[in-house]
Amino acid sequence: MSSLDWLVLLGTLGGIVAYGVYRTRGRQDMATYLRGGYQEKWHTIGLSVMATQASAVTFLSTPGQAYQDGMGFVQFYFGLPLAMIVLSVAFIPRYFQLRVYTAYEFLESRFDRKTRQLAAFLFLLLRGLSAGITIYAPAIILSSVLGWPLRLTCLCMGAMVILYTVAGGTRAVSQTQKHQMVVMLGGMVVAFIVIVMRLPATVSLRNAFHIAGTLGKLNVIDFSADPSRRYTLWSGLLGGFFLATAYFGTDQSQVQRYLAGQSITQSRLGLLFNGLVKVPMQFLVLLVGVMVFVFYQFNLPPIFFNQPELARVYRTPHAAHAAALERDHQAAFGRKRAEIERLDAALNRHDEESIAAAEKAVRASEADSASIRAEMRQVLATALPHPATKDADYVFLSFVMHNLPRGIVGLLLAVIFCAAMSAVASELSSLASTTVIDFYRRSLCKNASDAHYVRAARWFTAGWGILALLFATFASLLDNLIQAVNILGSLFYGTVLGIFAVAFFLRRVQGTAVFLAALLSEALVLFLFLRTNVSFLWYNVVGCAAVMLISATATKLPGLCTPRSPG
Amino acid sequence: MASEPELARRELHAAPPFLTWTGLYWVVAGALLAEIVLFIALTLAYR
Numbered sequence: 001m002s003s004l005d006w007l008v009l010l011g012t013l014g015g016i017v018a019y020g021v022y023r024t025r026g027r028q029d030m031a032t033y034l035r036g037g038y039q040e041k042w043h044t045i046g047l048s049v050m051a052t053q054a055s056a057v058t059f060l061s062t063p064g065q066a067y068q069d070g071m072g073f074v075q076f077y078f079g080l081p082l083a084m085i086v087l088s089v090a091f092i093p094r095y096f097q098l099r100v101y102t103a104y105e106f107l108e109s110r111f112d113r114k115t116r117q118l119a120a121f122l123f124l125l126l127r128g129l130s131a132g133i134t135i136y137a138p139a140i141i142l143s144s145v146l147g148w149p150l151r152l153t154c155l156c157m158g159a160m161v162i163l164y165t166v167a168g169g170t171r172a173v174s175q176t177q178k179h180q181m182v183v184m185l186g187g188m189v190v191a192f193i194v195i196v197m198r199l200p201a202t203v204s205l206r207n208a209f210h211i212a213g214t215l216g217k218l219n220v221i222d223f224s225a226d227p228s229r230r231y232t233l234w235s236g237l238l239g240g241f242f243l244a245t246a247y248f249g250t251d252q253s254q255v256q257r258y259l260a261g262q263s264i265t266q267s268r269l270g271l272l273f274n275g276l277v278k279v280p281m282q283f284l285v286l287l288v289g290v291m292v293f294v295f296y297q298f299n300l301p302p303i304f305f306n307q308p309e310l311a312r313v314y315r316t317p318h319a320a321h322a323a324a325l326e327r328d329h330q331a332a333f334g335r336k337r338a339e340i341e342r343l344d345a346a347l348n349r350h351d352e353e354s355i356a357a358a359e360k361a362v363r364a365s366e367a368d369s370a371s372i373r374a375e376m377r378q379v380l381a382t383a384l385p386h387p388a389t390k391d392a393d394y395v396f397l398s399f400v401m402h403n404l405p406r407g408i409v410g411l412l413l414a415v416i417f418c419a420a421m422s423a424v425a426s427e428l429s430s431l432a433s434t435t436v437i438d439f440y441r442r443s444l445c446k447n448a449s450d451a452h453y454v455r456a457a458r459w460f461t462a463g464w465g466i467l468a469l470l471f472a473t474f475a476s477l478l479d480n481l482i483q484a485v486n487i488l489g490s491l492f493y494g495t496v497l498g499i500f501a502v503a504f505f506l507r508r509v510q511g512t513a514v515f516l517a518a519l520l521s522e523a524l525v526l527f528l529f530l531r532t533n534v535s536f537l538w539y540n541v542v543g544c545a546a547v548m549l550i551s552a553t554a555t556k557l558p559g560l561c562t563p564r565s566p567g
Numbered sequence: 568m569a570s571e572p573e574l575a576r577r578e579l580h581a582a583p584p585f586l587t588w589t590g591l592y593w594v595v596a597g598a599l600l601a602e603i604v605l606f607i608a609l610t611l612a613y614r
Contacts, residue, residue, distance in 0.1 A: 074606070081599040085592045096578070213613025220606035233603070265581050268588070275595045279602050 001146070001401075001409060008410030012183055013417055017164050020176035024168030030450045033169035033457055034101050034433045036260025040171075044178045045270025048257045048426075049248070050278065051177035054184060056138030056420035057393075059285065064305075064392030066289025067296075070217040072231045074286055076537070077279050079240030083248060084275030088268040090504050091249045096264045101437045102430075103255040103500075110503040112511035113442070118518065119499055120438035122492050123252055124431060128464065130489065131427040132471025138420045139472060142413075144308050145397045154472040157417065161424045162465035166458050170433070173425045174260055180418035187415035188284055191400075194408055195291040200298050200344075207347045208294045211340060214359045215297075215366050217290045228533045239537030242544055243490070246497035248274075253430040292399050297340045299403070303329040303376050305394035309384070318383035325376045332372055336365035424468065432460040490536040491529060494543020495522045501544055502551050509551045517551035 001009075031037055040048070065073055100106050104123070108116035135158050143150040164172050199208060212218050222232045229235070248254045248271070261267030303326050304310045313322045343358035377391075400412045436457045445452075495518050502514050525543045528534050583591055 071606075078599065078603065081595050085595055088588070088592070209613055216614075218609055218613040221603070221610045263581065264578055265583055269583060269591075272591055272595050276598055279599065283602075283606075 001413075002406045004406045005410030005413070008407055009413050009417070012411070012414040013160070013421070016176050016179045016183070016418070017160055019179065020164050020172040021167050023175045024172040028169060028171075028454060030101075030453050030457070032171060033454045034437070035256070036169075036171040036174055038260065038262055040174055040260045040266065040270075041262060042266045042269035042273060044174055045258050045261050045267055046273030046277070047181040048174040048177040048260075049254060049270060049274045050281070051181040051184070051419075051422035052253055052257055052426040053247075053278075053423075054181070054419050055134050055423040056416045059184065059188070059416050059419050060138055060141050060396060061393045062282070062285045063289030063292060064395035066217065066286040067293045067395045068392045071220040071283070071286045071290065072222055074220060074279065074283050075222065075231045075233055075236030076240055077244075077282050078233070078236035079238065079242065080244040080248075080278050081275035082237075082241050083244035084271045086245055087249050088271055091500075092258065092264055092267050092271070094504065095255065095259060096267070100259070102252050102434050103250050104252070104434065104438050107499065107503060108442075111499075111514055115499060115511050115515050115518075117438060117442075118515065119250070119496055120434050122496055123250075123434055126489055126492060127251070127253060127427050127431055128467065129471065131424060131431065131464065131468035134420065134423050134427060135468055136472035138416060141393050141397060142416065144306065145394065145401055151473050154469060157420055158424070158465060158469040158472065161421050161428065162462060162469075165425045165428045165465070166461045169454075169457070169461075170256055170260055170429050173422075173429045174257065176425065177422045180422045183411075183418050184415050185281065187411050188281075188288055190408060191404075191412055192284065192288050192291060194404055195288065195295055198295060198403065199291075202348060203294070203298070203344055204348075207344050208291065210347055211297060211343065211362075212290045212294050214343065214362055215293075217293055227535060227538055230535045230537070235535055235537045239535070239541055242497060242540035243493060243537060246493035246500075246540055246544070250493075250496050250500050251430075252434050253426045256430045256433060257426065289396065292396065295399070295403070298337060300330060300333050302398065303373060304380070305391050305398045307394075307398070309380065313380055313383045316383040318379050321379055322376065322383075325372055325379065329369065329372050329376075332365065332369045336362065336369055339365050428461050428465050428468070431464040432457045435460045435464075490539050491525055492522070492543075494525060494540040495547055497540065498544040498547025498551075501548055506548060506552055506555075509555045513551045513554040514547065516554060517547045517549075520550050521546035 028037075062073065094106060095103065098106055098109055102120070104116045104120040107119055135154050139150055139153040139157060142148065143153045164176060168175075196205060196208070203211075209218065222229065223234075224232050225234060226232070227235070258267040258270055261270060302310070310322070313319065339358060339361040343355065343362050346354035346358050397416070400409055404412065436453055440456055440460075441448075441453060445456075448456075498521055499514055499518055502509050502517075521543050524546050525539050528539060528542060529536075582588070586594070
């Protein structure tokens, strides 16, 4: 990395953190430290909500996903704008009326303490584990591609976040996220422009789209009704709606962002801004991946983007096989490039017959290249004891490091660091507020002073941060656990959303009924996960619907869960 | 001077600085619909 890249990277990160700490300096009470003092305007809320959702993996893995599988992933976000409308209508007014610090406080006012603490406990469990992963996942990719020590990368990212989150609380998180999100969006726009400019002069944007489409990368919409297919129009609209409603409406890391709003109006506008911008933003990130794919149709890509992993193969008896495959890969690329250039020329001549013939040849040569890459993955799997064969995560960073000009490399690394830091900051702040409000103040230390709870929140923020850092540092020893954590979120969100949906929409249902319904629904979701191949997006629909249905039915059972009589 | 519940009620029903709330919800839903139509066109045009 050049000095200019270091300057851009450290200047961007340091500047944003210093600004956040400066803006939130001075004495803070509990409302300021945990709720941001009701000061934020809609644009800060909107950007902060987006920055919380966009982790570093969004910018590392998503372009790689488009590079390999095309644009279909954007369908995952189709339910989000609709969820923002529902949250604006139903959730925000209730949270503001009760002046709650956490979403789970609302559940006690509606049901009882056990239901509140069940939901809060599930949040602490999921978010506490995922905070470590949010640091670890980008750190392993960054350290691998940049050659930095893994633990030092984790420590640098984590320490900076802990510093400003402990110092400034939720307001510092929102203020830094606003600027981090601007860097992220700006960085991806710059990346897109630079990649398009680096395509050969004869290749127009339209031709680039045609080449990508010929090779199946512009398959945005999938109309399939097969529930085992992960991303379709229907799973995105319905499953995505339930997932987004659960995540933005019941996950304290998001609820805390819009509870900081000056008023209901500002919080609603912030969420609607997110609803308007999110789908185009994800489309842009995926399109960057597709343009990287087109770039590599004219420039030789590595046979495997995770180069340190490939280097390990060359230290085994399989080295000769790997070297032969690399030679085949280069030859296949030469043939494919010639066909792509023929297609490009035919497109420029508008010669339909030649276009059709060139498209056929391009697809055939891409199939050749794909089979060679698949064989290399087989070699990796055979040669190495614990091979990392999922190469998509390394595509974008590898491209940035080897093909983009000085300065832009630093900017895009800043994008990745900003994304990691913003997501972790929200997680730590929300973990601390839930621990203090839903457990410490509610059950352990009921009548202490405001200053005492602020001090406790600072200690809990630091404690959760250190726990996340420890988890990230030793995560390499816990591969299976990481996989489990990634799945856990989708297993529990539907049930938690069901509890909130009952609270909002089924007025007659009381605490015991919803508590029992939550336990039964969770068992049903776990059954689907363990015994069927239904895509995880549908778990949110099933979990939520089951809680509503079972609790409504249980309420009708005489004696067990009968509603309280009015008055 | 208005009481606290009255202020809370006013805040709950406060209009956004532009359009109405219903109008804004239609804008968000309409933008999603337009994006889906655009993506369908893109999928069909470049398959």
